[in-house]
Amino acid sequence: MRAIILLLAMLSILSKIDVKGQNLIYAKDIPTEKLRIIPETTQGGTVSELLTDLEYIPLKGTKNQLLSEVVEMNCNADRIGILNSKGEFYLYDIRGNLLKIINSVIGQKEEKEKWAMLFHNIQFNEHGFELSHAYIKARYDLNGNFIDTISNSNNKWDYATQIATKKWTYYSPDLGDPKIKTTDALKLGDSVIVKYEKLDSVLISYGIHQPLSPNINNKAYASFDYTTKLFELDSSGVSKIYQFVFPLKNTVNLDELRKVKDYTNYMHYYNAHREEIRTLDKVVNYKNYLIMELKKSDSFWIALNPTNKNIIGLTNILPDKSNDYLKFMSEYLLSSNGEYLFSFLSPSDIRIAISKSKEEFHPISERLKALEKSNNPVFVLFKLK
Numbered sequence: 001m002r003a004i005i006l007l008l009a010m011l012s013i014l015s016k017i018d019v020k021g022q023n024l025i026y027a028k029d030i031p032t033e034k035l036r037i038i039p040e041t042t043q044g045g046t047v048s049e050l051l052t053d054l055e056y057i058p059l060k061g062t063k064n065q066l067l068s069e070v071v072e073m074n075c076n077a078d079r080i081g082i083l084n085s086k087g088e089f090y091l092y093d094i095r096g097n098l099l100k101i102i103n104s105v106i107g108q109k110e111e112k113e114k115w116a117m118l119f120h121n122i123q124f125n126e127h128g129f130e131l132s133h134a135y136i137k138a139r140y141d142l143n144g145n146f147i148d149t150i151s152n153s154n155n156k157w158d159y160a161t162q163i164a165t166k167k168w169t170y171y172s173p174d175l176g177d178p179k180i181k182t183t184d185a186l187k188l189g190d191s192v193i194v195k196y197e198k199l200d201s202v203l204i205s206y207g208i209h210q211p212l213s214p215n216i217n218n219k220a221y222a223s224f225d226y227t228t229k230l231f232e233l234d235s236s237g238v239s240k241i242y243q244f245v246f247p248l249k250n251t252v253n254l255d256e257l258r259k260v261k262d263y264t265n266y267m268h269y270y271n272a273h274r275e276e277i278r279t280l281d282k283v284v285n286y287k288n289y290l291i292m293e294l295k296k297s298d299s300f301w302i303a304l305n306p307t308n309k310n311i312i313g314l315t316n317i318l319p320d321k322s323n324d325y326l327k328f329m330s331e332y333l334l335s336s337n338g339e340y341l342f343s344f345l346s347p348s349d350i351r352i353a354i355s356k357s358k359e360e361f362h363p364i365s366e367r368l369k370a371l372e373k374s375n376n377p378v379f380v381l382f383k384l385k
Helices: 002-013 263-272 347-359 366-374
Strands: 032-036 043-046 051-058 072-075 079-083 089-093 098-102 121-124 128-133 136-141 146-151 159-163 166-170 182-188 191-197 220-222 229-233 238-245 279-286 289-295 300-304 311-318 341-345 378-384
Touching (some): 166 220
Parallel strands (some): 032 238
Antiparallel strands (some): 079 089, 128 136, 166 182, 182 191, 220 229
C-alpha cells in the first residue's frame, strides 16, 4: 500500500513516469570493492543477542488524530515527524505526545486535486524542520510554528544531499529524446560525476527508491535502479564504490529487462522474477554500519560493516522473550539519526504478537497490553550491539 501511495504521489507531479538507466559512466580510477552476499545466509540471531536500547513508543492522539498510515518518518533527539498517506505531517515529542498536525501550507493556494500528497519529505535541523511540498519547502520551528517558505524549484523531485559546502544532486532523466546519447545522473555542484549511457540502458522503471542517503558524519551514498553499485560520497567526490555481487536468482537479467516497453509487460517480468534485487535502497550511514534494503518483492534489510565486512541480516533477527516476541521494525521503513535506528509498527503488528503469545502460552506483558490500547502506530528506537 505504501509503495502505491508513493507511486501516485510521483505521478501526480510528473507528467510521465521517471525513466532511469542502469549502465553508468564514471571515472574508472575510483577505488572499487566487490562484496559477495547471499541474503538468506547473512548473520541472524535474536533481539537480545544483536540489539540494545530497544524502545517502543506509542504515538498518542484522540480517535480523530489517528494516523491512517505511516508513509515517511524522521526524528532527532527531541522530536518525531510522520507523514500519513495524504502527506499530512504529525509532530510528536520523543515520548510520543502529539504536538501538532500540519495539513496545509500557509500562503499556498489549495490544489488538492493536483497533489496526491501534501508533503513528501521531512528534514530536521538544529532550528526546526523543513517539509517539501511540490516546488517549495515550508520551514517550521521545533514546536511546529510556521516560519516561511523557500523555493525548491531547482531540485523539483530530484534528490539532493549537502556535505559541508558542497551539494550532491541525483537526476532521474527522460531518455525519450533520440538525440540524447548520454544524460546526467549525479552531480557535485556543477560537475557531472556519473552519467547514464542511453544506448545500453533500461528505458523503463516503475520502481521507486531513495537514491541519495542523508549526510551523516560528512558521508552520503548514491544508488541507481538496476545496478548493485553503491557510491560513497564526500565533499570532494566519490571516495569509493561498493559493488555487491548476489547469487544468480537475485541478479537482474538486464537483457530481458531491456525488452520491457510498457507497464503490463513490466508487471509480468516483475511477478516472474520476485527474488531479483533491483537496487540498493534507503541506504543510511549508522555508526560502523551501512544500513540498506536489498530491493526486491519481499524486502530484505542488511547492516554492513565496511571495515571487517561483517553483514548482519536485519530481516533474519528474530523477536524473543526480551521484547515480548514483538517485531522491532517495519519491512518498509528503517532509518537513522546517527545515534539510533528507528522504524515503526502498525496496530496489527501488536495484535499479531499478542495472538502468538497466547498460542505459545507466553504471559501477555503489561507493555503489550498498553501498546494494544493505543490503536495507533508505534515508533521504535534501537541500536545494534
